[in-house]
Amino acid sequence: MPKRLQFPLFLLRKLLKVAFTVWVVTTLIFFLIRLMPSNPIEQYIQNLVIQYGMSYEEATSRAASLFSLDLSQSMFAQYLEYLKDAVRLDFGTSFLSPGVQVSEIIAARLPWTLFTVGTGLILSFIVGTALGAIAAYRRESWYEPIISGLSSFLSAIPDFLIAIFLILFFGVFTWWGRGSIVPIFQLRGNYGAGVNIGWNWPFIKSVLDHSFVPILTYFFSQIGIWVLLMKGSTTGCLNADYAVIARARGLRPRKILTSYIGRNAMLPIATEFAMRLGFIIGGSLIIEQLFVYQGVGLELLKATTNRDYPLMQGIFLIMTIAIVLSNLFAEILYSLLDPRIRVKGGSKHA
Amino acid sequence: MNTNTPHPTNTVPSASTVPSASSVASENAKGAAMDPRPVLLDINKLSIEYRTKRGKLKAVHEASLRIRKGESVAIIGESGCGKTTLATSIVHMLPRNATISGGSIGFFPEGKAEIRLEALPEKEMRAVRWNDIVMMFQASQSSFNPVAKIRTQFLDTFQAHNPEISTDDALNRSRELLELVFLNADAVLNSFPHELSGGMKQRTLIALSLLLDPQLVILDEPTTALDLITQKKILNLLNSLRDSCGFSMMFITHDLGIVTQLADRVVTMYAGVVVENAPTADFFSTPLHPYSQGLLRAIPKLNATFEQLYSIPGSTPDLVDKMDGCLFAPRCAHCHARCLTEIPALRQTDNDRWVACHLYEEVTHGAY
């Protein structure tokens, strides 16, 4: 009975935390831009004055419209204005392509990143947990050290180095005198030149061709972690008392593996998966740069090198919000999967 | 009880030295003199070895004991004496590095043919587990799957042995048993394990263990995780259930207090060997084996001072080493030349008791 009361409370506390985190990050960005000794707005105004010979007032109003800030207001009023925009996910317009909303740019880039990183994550999760479970069940087999060894190797190496190895393996090295596996031009960009964008087969094929090695990179850079996590989790559950008793109860081995060991072993893994969903949005900047893959990460990079501040803050905020929300999702998921947590979570601060 | 001199026995020379592989079936048929109840479990010269890095470890060495129908047998001894190994081997749930290296385990379920458990294939063993023989391991506090309701776990158990039974019948039977252990059946069935208290979990497990009408229930330290009052309740419950359901019981314990309340018969093990097997009353009044005597002396008394606390000198032998004489000899006050060279066999000394010690000679009824 106390359980029913506690769940909304638990949810409320988590939501407050989400709001707080987002607020911290937005504020951080605001003050990074406004309060730094050589803050970018001031720099921009100076630039306009020096380079284009504008008057200071003219330059200021130009900057204000670009940053969607009223620079004549007090700092606090500006901050409130900024927060209001941020809540509506209105980040203003881009510096480099004036008149284009930041949110539009993000919306255009997001599907590409979601597709590659998401596919890589899901594939690595499925294969990794399966391999991890096998490694745990067959602890004495000859192939267990191979699975575990390769996994810890892959989990240690930075993802962009894996990308370089894969690019060399697929696109550069020639095998048995037959040329590379994938033509090198397929390792750059989202799709080939000369295809019509839309739901037609040449375009889809081109997209798949171009995304193959990037997805493989995301796959290899995450599979090691899934294998190790799943192996550890399953090994713990294999020797758990309830698994031993289930065997003493004469349950069928398959039943024990799925309902007793598998279900418990998946608890922390599913939570981790939910948490990682948030990283799909950001993807990996370096990997998108290596494959010249036009996604959110590469856009953030371009925005940074071009000092396109509204775009930078927009992308960064979206990335953070995604992670915060996926953390929330993970916590709710865990509380739903594990009946023990709801009560614990509710009474933690009681 | 305080005596540490061996119990004087009339050493009647044994007339018949029946070979130890005596046929239980024939004994059951003719009805033995001392106990009319039929034998349910007959462990005969069972040896179990562990493969370790240092070599083979003889965890259990030629252990023999019988459990009759309705009987409650306690197995006592220090940690590492092979009690749990012996019990676990009955249902083949030994660790991977352990094997039964000799002897036999005969199981004589009522109305069925004898089952030789020691060599039973895993598939057939699965059908025996919980259905005929329940093995309850030590940690009953975490014996339930934490993410499934108790109801599911009861139904799973039916499903594994009797897939034809309808859910309603299964639930009715579950309720019946939960009420038998004085629990609110519906509340418990709809709970998750963490929502039950320690004592409730233990009772639920007992109800679950009786679900399929087992003939033998093996309990490994049934009350260690419980407080004293709950312990007492559980012991009473076990006793009354044994009366009403008629199962036999084998339980492992360190606690001699539980033995007096729950056991008909006490089997003492030392270093993997059964050293004494006696009815509970006889065991406490006149322990025969010097080790049993030591165990009883080591029970602290309320009016004793710290200096008066007794402990058996020395420590248990390394079971990897080769054994030459009586394993208890290095710690025994009555050790003599024969003890160092000859392993004493488990011999019947009295109507209904056996001891493995050179201090006693065999009486009439032959070897175990």
Added chain:
Amino acid sequence: MLKTQSENNLKTPQEINQVLSTTGSAYQLKGTTRFKRNMRHLREALFSDAIGAFGFLLLLAIILMSVFGPIWFPLDTISNPEVILNAPSAEHFLGTDHLGRDIWAQVVSGGRELLVLAFLTASIAVLLGLFLGSLSALIGGRFDEIMVFLADVWLTIPRFPLLVVMSGFFTLNATTLAIVLAVLSWAGLFRTIRAEVLSLRSRDFIEVAFMLDMPKTYIIFKEILPNMMGFVVANFTLLMRAAIYAQVGLVFLGLLPLDQNWGVMINVAWNQGVIYNPDAIWFLLAPTIVICLLILSLVWIARSMEEFFNPGLRK
């Protein structure tokens, strides 16, 4: 009553030592003995399993190469247009770069900056984490709660993108990067160290120290820190790994101006289109492989440390 009071007023370690020795405490407080014992533990931890020992030797080899290598293989300071992007040969056994300079010499010289930076970052971060973590655990109460909450919030901010964004606002150099990286990683280390201190705190000998009312700084530096050596070393190597990742990543993206290191090599090789010129592939491959080896050695050391000091953690 009098005696207890005098005990409570003790402040200097010498006095405390005296009390402990007279009260028959088994815990030796002499710094040197404890230090020696900890060093022995570290040595045992490193060589307790083959992987850890191998990682340690690998790291040692990379450090030695980076320190002494440049003496035998000095960098080519002038370009040689005749041998641009050459394949490996007897003279240049990893080939040459786009300016005709020897690649092996660049590999040998490219580790120093990276290692020093990583070491610096990890040192600052460990000190920060140790300070905040043990402070929070020892003070407890509201302060502890707030710190834990802040750490939770901090951990949800994506670190590498934040670094990228920050590099748009500041011009980072090697030293500021080390500081920024260390500050950014405070939360993770804070959490692990706080948990470790809390578990240590409940052990008997620390409780004795608290009961004797020893100064908190004394307890932190003489009682708690020495017992966290293995734990700290494991985290140190993992922090070095994170620092190397961030540095090489930022350098590769061209956001961090550094002189001569493996990240720069990868960046230059990439931008010079080495992947279209498989002859000179070692220009790209060599720095990539050394970075992998360096990171693997660090991870292996960390793993064997963790296993040695925390055997229950992994199975």
